[in-house]
Amino acid sequence: MKKIVTKADYVQSLKDQKLVIYYNGKPVEDRSSHPGFVPHINSASKTYELALMPEHEDLMTAKSHLTGRKISRFTHIHQSIDDLIRKVQMLRLISHETASCYQRCVGFDALNAVYMTAYEIDEKHGTSYFARFEEYLKKIQEENFMLVGGMTDPKGDRSKRPSTQADADLFTRVVEKRSDGVVIRGAKAHQTGAVNSHEIMIMPTQAMGPGDEDYAIVAAIPLDTPGITLIFGRQTNEERKVEGSIDAGNVEFGMVGGEALVIFEDVFVPWERVFMCGEADFCGTLVERFATLHRQNYGGCKGGVVDIMVGATALAAQYQGTLGASHIKDKLVEMTHLAETVYSGSVACSAMGSRTKSGAYYPDPLLANCTKYNVTKHIYETARLAHDIAGGILATLPFSEDLRHPEIGRHVEKYMKGIEGVSTETRMKVLRLLENMTGGTALVESMHGAGSPQSQRVMYQRLGKLPEKMRMAKKLAGVGE
Numbered sequence: 001m002k003k004i005v006t007k008a009d010y011v012q013s014l015k016d017q018k019l020v021i022y023y024n025g026k027p028v029e030d031r032s033s034h035p036g037f038v039p040h041i042n043s044a045s046k047t048y049e050l051a052l053m054p055e056h057e058d059l060m061t062a063k064s065h066l067t068g069r070k071i072s073r074f075t076h077i078h079q080s081i082d083d084l085i086r087k088v089q090m091l092r093l094i095s096h097e098t099a100s101c102y103q104r105c106v107g108f109d110a111l112n113a114v115y116m117t118a119y120e121i122d123e124k125h126g127t128s129y130f131a132r133f134e135e136y137l138k139k140i141q142e143e144n145f146m147l148v149g150g151m152t153d154p155k156g157d158r159s160k161r162p163s164t165q166a167d168a169d170l171f172t173r174v175v176e177k178r179s180d181g182v183v184i185r186g187a188k189a190h191q192t193g194a195v196n197s198h199e200i201m202i203m204p205t206q207a208m209g210p211g212d213e214d215y216a217i218v219a220a221i222p223l224d225t226p227g228i229t230l231i232f233g234r235q236t237n238e239e240r241k242v243e244g245s246i247d248a249g250n251v252e253f254g255m256v257g258g259e260a261l262v263i264f265e266d267v268f269v270p271w272e273r274v275f276m277c278g279e280a281d282f283c284g285t286l287v288e289r290f291a292t293l294h295r296q297n298y299g300g301c302k303g304g305v306v307d308i309m310v311g312a313t314a315l316a317a318q319y320q321g322t323l324g325a326s327h328i329k330d331k332l333v334e335m336t337h338l339a340e341t342v343y344s345g346s347v348a349c350s351a352m353g354s355r356t357k358s359g360a361y362y363p364d365p366l367l368a369n370c371t372k373y374n375v376t377k378h379i380y381e382t383a384r385l386a387h388d389i390a391g392g393i394l395a396t397l398p399f400s401e402d403l404r405h406p407e408i409g410r411h412v413e414k415y416m417k418g419i420e421g422v423s424t425e426t427r428m429k430v431l432r433l434l435e436n437m438t439g440g441t442a443l444v445e446s447m448h449g450a451g452s453p454q455s456q457r458v459m460y461q462r463l464g465k466l467p468e469k470m471r472m473a474k475k476l477a478g479v480g481e
């Protein structure tokens, strides 16, 4: 690939490298200009643009430890504490320019994680992955292309190991080893920046054990390799970006990372691009390193909403095989507690109500304020727990048009499936319900409907009887007036 230096080079390279990408059930002809992708391209472009500015050179670039040449820091292997600190400073700098995800860190972290791990695999198993990886590293440092860090597998029924799934492809695997390379089948989900990248580094998604050797695969694969299909995930705000209106908020840049589901249908990878194959004992180490390198009437009405949220969350967990896990049950208990907490506030302020001179009854204002104030906090916490349990799929699920599509619908059906006996459509409907209830608008309404939290705090100041509480304390302390 021609070396990428400027934003124009990067955009042109995306135009030149033709990928199979679907957006809302339609194949994308030119990914470099698709309105759904442009904000993400603009964000990633900043990693190129800022590197050309002399004032940012020390953060955005580094000296290759292999060639001594000046390279993008996104292709650098950290050589010192200083490098690690500069990485963080660089990310902060780019965030100031985009206020959104610029995606390239995932591939950066994959390079570093694989680098460290390949060395240790060779040491233990007598393989030669490290030297191979160094050759690959020289290539990416020279060409400066964009790499996706492909870790997350669809995982199907999460209560089962890779080799015991009903469909063996729900974890990405090697289906054939040949003299010249390997053949890969499976998918990687929630792939940040995939539609505007050039290659993907697939890595195992979790620790593996004996019997899982076919799933212990690390390989760098150009995204235009035959057999690869990308299905863009539905972002919560995408129509606004596509319209190009002021409703977009962050007009120029993406929000999250433009995630896609990447399908591998018997994709051939030559050996020089394979950096782990069968060493299941190193999967856990690799995952840990990657993760470390890469890591945020109301009691009645919202209580009721949270009840549905709890139900939908439990269904989402059931459909992916995690409902039996103790930490999931515990989080559902916490969500239930928060719903009952806000509900009890509503009951309490009603029960403690009083008769007004008119004869009409009036709830206890302090407790009513307390209830609403709790809603402004607890609804966010319940949504947080729902997101925690449901997983990233809530933010990256393909469009319904992709599921119904005659050509790619089968991929969505296969890779978005959870446990046996529950259709992908059923799972998607429940996840969309949860997305709808825990998305921005519903939460903001809980925060500000019936008055903003500050207005409830003002009522605490007015109705909280602070002088009386001070007087009671003085009496107990034995201090005089």
Ligand code: SF4
Pocket: 100, 101, 102, 103, 104, 105, 106, 192, 257, 294
């Ligand atoms: Fe980088 Fe991840 Fe932050 Fe995106 S979310 S900018 S990939 S660290």
Ligand code: FE
Pocket: 101, 192, 257
């Ligand atoms: Fe991300």
